Amino acid sequence: MGIGKTKGTRKRFPFLLATMRGISQVFLIGNWVTGLLILAAITITSFKLGLMAFLSAAIGTLFGRLGGGHPVSVERGLYGYNPMLTGMALFLFLEGPVSWGIALFGAAVSAAFTASVMRFLQPAGMPTLTFPYIVTTWLLMLSSYKFEAFKVTDKLVPQHLSDWKLEIAGEIHWLSAFLDGAGQIFFLQGILAGLLLFLGIFVADWKMGLYAIAGNFIGMFTAYILGGEHTLIDAGLYGYNAILTALAVGVVFRDGANRLSLYSTMISCVLTVVFIGSVDTILLPFGLPALTMPFALSTSIFIGARLMMR
Amino acid sequence: MGIGKTKGTRKRFPFLLATMRGISQVFLIGNWVTGLLILAAITITSFKLGLMAFLSAAIGTLFGRLGGGHPVSVERGLYGYNPMLTGMALFLFLEGPVSWGIALFGAAVSAAFTASVMRFLQPAGMPTLTFPYIVTTWLLMLSSYKFEAFKVTDKLVPQHLSDWKLEIAGEIHWLSAFLDGAGQIFFLQGILAGLLLFLGIFVADWKMGLYAIAGNFIGMFTAYILGGEHTLIDAGLYGYNAILTALAVGVVFRDGANRLSLYSTMISCVLTVVFIGSVDTILLPFGLPALTMPFALSTSIFIGARLMMR
Amino acid sequence: MGIGKTKGTRKRFPFLLATMRGISQVFLIGNWVTGLLILAAITITSFKLGLMAFLSAAIGTLFGRLGGGHPVSVERGLYGYNPMLTGMALFLFLEGPVSWGIALFGAAVSAAFTASVMRFLQPAGMPTLTFPYIVTTWLLMLSSYKFEAFKVTDKLVPQHLSDWKLEIAGEIHWLSAFLDGAGQIFFLQGILAGLLLFLGIFVADWKMGLYAIAGNFIGMFTAYILGGEHTLIDAGLYGYNAILTALAVGVVFRDGANRLSLYSTMISCVLTVVFIGSVDTILLPFGLPALTMPFALSTSIFIGARLMMR
Numbered sequence: 001m002g003i004g005k006t007k008g009t010r011k012r013f014p015f016l017l018a019t020m021r022g023i024s025q026v027f028l029i030g031n032w033v034t035g036l037l038i039l040a041a042i043t044i045t046s047f048k049l050g051l052m053a054f055l056s057a058a059i060g061t062l063f064g065r066l067g068g069g070h071p072v073s074v075e076r077g078l079y080g081y082n083p084m085l086t087g088m089a090l091f092l093f094l095e096g097p098v099s100w101g102i103a104l105f106g107a108a109v110s111a112a113f114t115a116s117v118m119r120f121l122q123p124a125g126m127p128t129l130t131f132p133y134i135v136t137t138w139l140l141m142l143s144s145y146k147f148e149a150f151k152v153t154d155k156l157v158p159q160h161l162s163d164w165k166l167e168i169a170g171e172i173h174w175l176s177a178f179l180d181g182a183g184q185i186f187f188l189q190g191i192l193a194g195l196l197l198f199l200g201i202f203v204a205d206w207k208m209g210l211y212a213i214a215g216n217f218i219g220m221f222t223a224y225i226l227g228g229e230h231t232l233i234d235a236g237l238y239g240y241n242a243i244l245t246a247l248a249v250g251v252v253f254r255d256g257a258n259r260l261s262l263y264s265t266m267i268s269c270v271l272t273v274v275f276i277g278s279v280d281t282i283l284l285p286f287g288l289p290a291l292t293m294p295f296a297l298s299t300s301i302f303i304g305a306r307l308m309m310r
Numbered sequence: 311m312g313i314g315k316t317k318g319t320r321k322r323f324p325f326l327l328a329t330m331r332g333i334s335q336v337f338l339i340g341n342w343v344t345g346l347l348i349l350a351a352i353t354i355t356s357f358k359l360g361l362m363a364f365l366s367a368a369i370g371t372l373f374g375r376l377g378g379g380h381p382v383s384v385e386r387g388l389y390g391y392n393p394m395l396t397g398m399a400l401f402l403f404l405e406g407p408v409s410w411g412i413a414l415f416g417a418a419v420s421a422a423f424t425a426s427v428m429r430f431l432q433p434a435g436m437p438t439l440t441f442p443y444i445v446t447t448w449l450l451m452l453s454s455y456k457f458e459a460f461k462v463t464d465k466l467v468p469q470h471l472s473d474w475k476l477e478i479a480g481e482i483h484w485l486s487a488f489l490d491g492a493g494q495i496f497f498l499q500g501i502l503a504g505l506l507l508f509l510g511i512f513v514a515d516w517k518m519g520l521y522a523i524a525g526n527f528i529g530m531f532t533a534y535i536l537g538g539e540h541t542l543i544d545a546g547l548y549g550y551n552a553i554l555t556a557l558a559v560g561v562v563f564r565d566g567a568n569r570l571s572l573y574s575t576m577i578s579c580v581l582t583v584v585f586i587g588s589v590d591t592i593l594l595p596f597g598l599p600a601l602t603m604p605f606a607l608s609t610s611i612f613i614g615a616r617l618m619m620r
Numbered sequence: 621m622g623i624g625k626t627k628g629t630r631k632r633f634p635f636l637l638a639t640m641r642g643i644s645q646v647f648l649i650g651n652w653v654t655g656l657l658i659l660a661a662i663t664i665t666s667f668k669l670g671l672m673a674f675l676s677a678a679i680g681t682l683f684g685r686l687g688g689g690h691p692v693s694v695e696r697g698l699y700g701y702n703p704m705l706t707g708m709a710l711f712l713f714l715e716g717p718v719s720w721g722i723a724l725f726g727a728a729v730s731a732a733f734t735a736s737v738m739r740f741l742q743p744a745g746m747p748t749l750t751f752p753y754i755v756t757t758w759l760l761m762l763s764s765y766k767f768e769a770f771k772v773t774d775k776l777v778p779q780h781l782s783d784w785k786l787e788i789a790g791e792i793h794w795l796s797a798f799l800d801g802a803g804q805i806f807f808l809q810g811i812l813a814g815l816l817l818f819l820g821i822f823v824a825d826w827k828m829g830l831y832a833i834a835g836n837f838i839g840m841f842t843a844y845i846l847g848g849e850h851t852l853i854d855a856g857l858y859g860y861n862a863i864l865t866a867l868a869v870g871v872v873f874r875d876g877a878n879r880l881s882l883y884s885t886m887i888s889c890v891l892t893v894v895f896i897g898s899v900d901t902i903l904l905p906f907g908l909p910a911l912t913m914p915f916a917l918s919t920s921i922f923i924g925a926r927l928m929m930r
Contacts, residue, residue, distance in 0.1 A: 067570055068619040098536075109581055109611070112574070116614025123433035123743035139607075143587030145471065148478055148537025158472040161765065161905060162778040168768055226718075227768025260687055264732070271729055277763030285471060285595060285905060297759075301729070304736025309688040377880055378929040408846075419891055419921070422884070426924025433743035449917075453897030455781065458788055458847025468782040595781060595905060 014075070015061065022057040022080015026130075026185060027212075028244070028252045029204045030076040037200035041193040042088075042186055049088060052100075053186070056087025056107035063111035079111055082133040085186075086110035089137045089291065092187055096150035102140060110136040125307055127253065129296045130244075138288050158287035170230030174220070181216040181239025185292070189235065201247075208251050211265075215239075215246025218269040226273070238273055241295040245272040248299045253306070264302055272298040324385070325371065332367040332390015336440075336495060337522075338554070338562040339514040340386040347510035351503040352398075352496055359398060362410075363496070366397025366417035373421035389421055392443040395496075396420035399447045399601065402497055406460035412450060420446040435617055437563065439606045440554075448598050468597035480540030484530070491526040491549025495602070499546065511557075518561050521575075525549075525556025528579040536583070548583055554605040555582040563613045574612055582608040634695070635681065642677040642700015646750075646805060647832075648864070648872045649824040650696040657820035661813040662708075662806055669708060672720075673806070676707025676727035683731035699731055702753040705806075706730035709757045709911065712807055716770035722760060730756040745927055747873065749916045750864075758908050778907035790850030794840075801836040801859025805912070809856065821867075828871050831885075835859075835866025838889040848897070858893055864915040865892040873923045884922055892918040 020035030027034065043050030057080040063069075064079030073079065087107035094102055113132035121128060144151045179194025186197070202209035219242025223233050232238055250265035275294035283290060330345030337344065353360030367390040373379075374389030383389065397417035404412055423442035431438060454461045489504025496507070512519035529552025533543050542548055560575035585604035593600060640655030647654065663670030677700040683689075684699030693699065707727035714722055733752035741748060764771045799814025806817070822829035839862025843853050852858055870885035895914035903910060 064619075067615065105577075105580075108577065112577075112615040113611050114615075115618040116611045119614045119618035120434050120436065122618075124740050126740065139585060139588040142591040143584045145474055145476065145591045146538060146587030147533075147584075148476065149535070158470070160470070160472070160778070160780070161907070162780070164765055166765065166768065223767075225769070228766060267725075267728065267732075270725075274763045274767075275759060277766030278759040281762040281765045282906070286592070287471070301733050301736045304739045305687065305732040305734075308735040308739035308742075309684075374929075377925065415887075415890075418887065422887075422925040423921050424925075425928040426921045429924045429928035430744050430746065432928075449895060449898040452901040453894045455784055455786065455901045456848060456897030457843075457894075458786065459845070468780070470780070470782070596902070597781070 015058075015065070018065075018075050018077055019054070019058045019061045019080055021075070021077030022061050023053065023077070023084055024200070024204065025077040025081035026085060026244075027201055027204075027208070028247050029201065029208065031204040034200040034204045035077070037196050037203065038186065041183070041188060041196035041200075044196075045188045045190055045193050049091065049187075052087050052091045052103060053084050055104065056110075057081070057084035059083050059087070059104065059107045060111040060114070063108060064115075067112075067115070069115060078128075079114060082114045082128075082130060082136075083107035083110040085130065085133040085292075086136050088187060089133070089289075090140055093137075093141055093153050093156065093289070094144060094150045095153055096144075096148075099150045102150050106136055106140050109140075124304070126300065126304055127248075129248070129299060130292045131296055134291045134293050134296060137291060138286075141288060142286065152287065156287040156289065159284050161281065161284050164281075164284060166229070168227055168229045170234060172224070172230050172234045177220060177234050177236050178216060178239065180236025181219065181243055182212070182236075184236040184240035185244065205251070208247055211246045211250040212243045215242040215244075215250070215269050218242055218246070218266060219273050222270050222273040223276075228273075228277070238276060241276055241290075241292055241298075242269045242272045244292060244295040245269050245298050248295070249302045253299075253303045264306075268298050268302045271301070325368075325375070328375075328385050328387055329364070329368045329371045329390055331385070331387030332371050333363065333387070333394055334510070334514065335387040335391035336395060336554075337511055337514070337518070338557050339511065339518065341514040344510040344514045345387070347506050347513065348496065351493070351498060351506035351510075354506075355498045355500055355503050359401065359497075362397050362401045362413060363394050365414065366420075367391070367394035369393050369397070369414065369417045370421040370424070373418060374425075377422075377425070379425065388438075389424055392424045392438075392440060392446075393417035393420040395440065395443040395602075396446050398497060399443070399599075400450055403447075403451055403463050403466065403599070404454060404460045405463055406454075406458075409460045412460050416446055416450050419450075434614070436610060436614055437558075439558070439609060440602045441606050444601045444603050444606060447601060448596075451598060452596065462597065466597040466599065469594050471591065471594050474591075474594060476539070478537055478539045480544060482534070482540050482544045487530060487544050487546050488526060488549065490546025491529065491553055492522070492546075494546040494550035495554065515561070518557055521556045521560040522553045525552040525554075525560070525579050528552055528556070528576060529583050532580050532583040533586075538583075538587070548586060551586055551600075551602055551605040551608075552579045552582045554602060555579050555608050558605070558609045559612045563609075563616070574615075578608050578612045581611070635678075635685070638685075638695050638697055639674070639678045639681045639700055641695070641697030642681050643673065643697070643704055644820070644824065645697040645701035646705060646864075647821055647824070647828070648867050649821065649828065651824040654820040654824045655697070657816050657823065658806065661803070661808060661816035661820070664816075665808045665810060665813050669711065669807075672707050672711045672723060673704050675724065676730075677701070677704035679703050679707070679724065679727045680731040680734070683728060684735075687732075687735070689735065698748075699734055702734045702748075702750060702756075703727035703730040705750065705753040705912075706756050708807060709753070709909075710760055713757075713761055713773050713776065713909070714764060714770045715773055716764075716768075719770045722770050726756055726760045729760075744924070746920060746924055747868075749868070749919060750912045751916050754911045754913050754916060757911060758906075761908060762906065772907065776907040776909065779904050781901065781904050784901075784904060786849070788847055788849045790854060792844070792850050792854045797840060797854050797856050798836060798859065800856025801839065801863055802832070802856075804856040804860035805864065814856075825871070828867055831866045831870040832863045835862040835864075835870070835889050838862055838866070838886060839893050842890050842893040843896075846893070848893075858896060861896055861910075861912055861915040861918075862889045862892045864912060865889050865918050868915070868919045869922045873919075873926070881926075884926075888918050888922045891921070 020032035023035035060083030064074035090103035182197035223238035279290040330342035333345035370393030374384035400413035492507035533548035640652035643655035680703030684694035710723035802817035843858035
């Protein structure tokens with residue numbers, strides 16, 4: 001999570017650069033060019049969604065600054081990525097006249113939540129990851145059942161687990177599934193968006209790019225071998241969490257040389273896929289999406305273990 | 311959470327005063343007069359409930375003393391408020407021959423739980439709030455489904471979220487709704503009870519009284535604007551959590567001058583209302599009441615953020 | 621959790637002894653003879669299950685060694701008991717061609733999870749207990765609803781709480797129920813298995829044996845008095861969690877002489893029984909077994925309280 005090679009420009013637009021780095025931190029990267037490429041991928045898919053992503057990341061960064069967050073953390077974008085994802089998710093999953101406002105409110109709450117989770121996990125030295133985004137989004141989506149001003153999109157329907165019947169049939173287009181693996185982190189589908197996102201990772205660090213590709217493959221194939229729903233694999237929904245896990249466990253939080261670290265990265269990606277099934281099942285009665293919880297769970301297990309065992 | 315102006319009497323009835331302060335700590339206040347006014351508000355509504363409140367607070371305080379809790383914590387009433395609320399809630403929500411005993415048992419468990427949560431949150435310096443009360447009450451209510459000796463009142467019925475239909479129509483009597491906002495913290499409704507409770511807060515600290523009023527207003531109006539159920543607003547159920555959040559975020563845990571603190575207090579009250587909807591929705595399939603979880607969640611987010619960012 | 625009187629043999633088969641101690645740590649005991657007796661009890665009931673138990677405990681111990689766990693922790697078996705229980709539970713509750721592989725995978729994950737939970741709870745000094753086993757097992761069982769390669773056994777069926785009707789009638793054979801109380805910790809039933817397990821505890825420490833007996837009695841009778849289902853009492857399902865609580869709260873984590881410790885042990889066993897009802901109720905819609913969660917919850921409350929109040 002280095003600040004990247006931005007020494008020159010940094011002084012001129014510090015807030016804008018911190019916001020861009022906030023966007024790039026979804027990939028656990030602190031690089032404003034990566035952030036710009038991510039924002040481009042979102043904006044070409046939906047201009048409104050791109051605007052929401054930018055505003056939400058900016059709210060988070062602003063909160064970090066005015067609220068008194070550690071300057072280095074703010075500059076690295078650590079206050080931006082959770083609000084950004086929260087704003088995007090709420091904007092997409094909520095309907096109603098004030099859903100736009102709820103999304104921005106959620107982004108602000110997510111910023112405060114980020115600081116709170118940082119504090120909570122500080123004594124154990126464990127990373128915040130995307131927990132604030134996930135919990136804020138779930139809670140605000142659930143609250144919609146009790147207020148008329150906003151409601152969850154009809155696409156998300158609460159179901160009984162006892163009625164659940166697994167049907168895995170469906171065609172898989174492996175190439176688009178692969179590219180959508182990167183896209184789905186930001187709720188995107190499409191070849192160009194996927195290419196821009198992978199480019200964003202490679203621009204920051206080619207090694208991270210390779211890990212992202214490997215994580216994506218492991219995610220898709222594990223789901224296929226275990227007999228996961230082909231429609232979900234096809235949509236990239238078994239890849240995106242594994243990409244993040246590969247970046248986090250494989251590169252960012254790997255300090256020192258441990259002979260087990262390559263194996264543990266692979267196992268953590270497989271576990272992420274299994275956890276997608278777990279989280280989806282738990283959320284079935286509530287009609288909520290898994291978001292990046294499988295990544296956050298799997299990564300916490302492996303990072304926590306490394307912290308304990310070094 | 312000062313000990314209040316009780317220097318003189320303190321030596322004569324230390325246990326009784328600590329118990330009264332325990333009752334007042336529900337408002338995050340350590341003042342035996344406030345505790346007495348709260349107890350009066352409960353007792354005029356229901357003598358049995360008043361007795362249960364007193365006994366539960368006393369059990370908690372006794373546990374703190376005999377168990378070796380920090381003397382200052384015990385004296386301030388920090389071991390009393392969670393047991394008191396637990397005893398009251400279980401007494402009201404459980405039926406059956408031994409429900410009285412389960413309530414007192416729950417109060418004792420809640421006292422131990424309080425110490426345990428204190429310990430768990432100590433490294434991060436985060437406050438215990440009412441988590442022990444909420445979790446103990448929920449778990450003991452849920453256990454009633456598996457034992458014949460006690461059962462949950464028929465008023466609380468598990469429902470499917472997929473069958474849930476929001477109907478907000480209903481009349482709101484704003485004045486009684488306002489007074490019930492204070493009452494509902496203790497499961498009370500009624501003008502006199504409400505007046506005694508607000509008096510109790512003002513007696514301890516007029517500034518806290520103003521914050522309680524403001525929090526109550528923000529709670530009611532946010533719920534109204536977002537289209538919450540009028541029957542719930544009318545019953546004070548959208549005010550009581552916001553009152554506690556306003557006291558906690560606005561006064562008690564505000565150290566130092568932060569230019570954002572007034573805004574963050576207001577946002578925390580709005581968030582509390584949104585969280586009432588979230589918690590109610592999550593609990594729907596289990597037929598449980600939200601209790602003060604929305605307050606505890608919202609407050610933890612904002613207090614944690616301040617601890618991180620000072 | 622002493623290492624026991626194994627000075628002589630320790631040097632010859634260190635890995636095997638650590639694995640056996642890992643098995644014995646389910647009883648919070650670090651004694652390879654106890655581990656051997658437990659393994660015997662499992663193996664005479666089902667050879668396959670015994671093999672799975674041994675392999676899972678070995679995987680955990682291996683992970684602790686290669687991964688760089690503290691040598692004393694590894695030697696005491698602290699990396700073995702969670703994987704062992706996870707492997708056994710998944711092997712029993714999952715069906716399908718790869719369920720055997722999922723069980724061993726779960727054991728490995730549980731080992732990493734153990735280290736992670738250790739780290740997470742380290743600042744507060746709270747014990748890991750069986751949380752990693754419980755959470756890993758639940759999550760992997762839930763994931764089976766989304767993959768064709770493995771599924772949960774038909775014996776576990778998701779139910780609606782709103783359809784739940786308590787029927788407690790049934791015969792109780794107190795003696796076999798008593799012996800099954802020890803057996804059910806390892807999913808066993810049968811007189812010989814029960815006798816071997818109690819023998820295993822007494823061999824390590826006769827005082828722990830007495831506490832196990834007392835905990836078992838308190839568990840069964842509390843469930844009976846509260847009106848729990850006789851079929852569950854008869855199967856030993858109200859005893860096994862209370863045995864573990866009695867060992868943990870009554871013996872292992874009791875440091876120093878506290879006049880309340882005997883009472884708190886008894887209360888913690890009663891609370892464990894109540895929590896069995898709570899956890900069963902929460903898990904009803906997901907069709908999951910309570911495993912040792914009631915023990916882990918109740919024990920955490922009382923151990924945490926003691927840490928806070930000493």
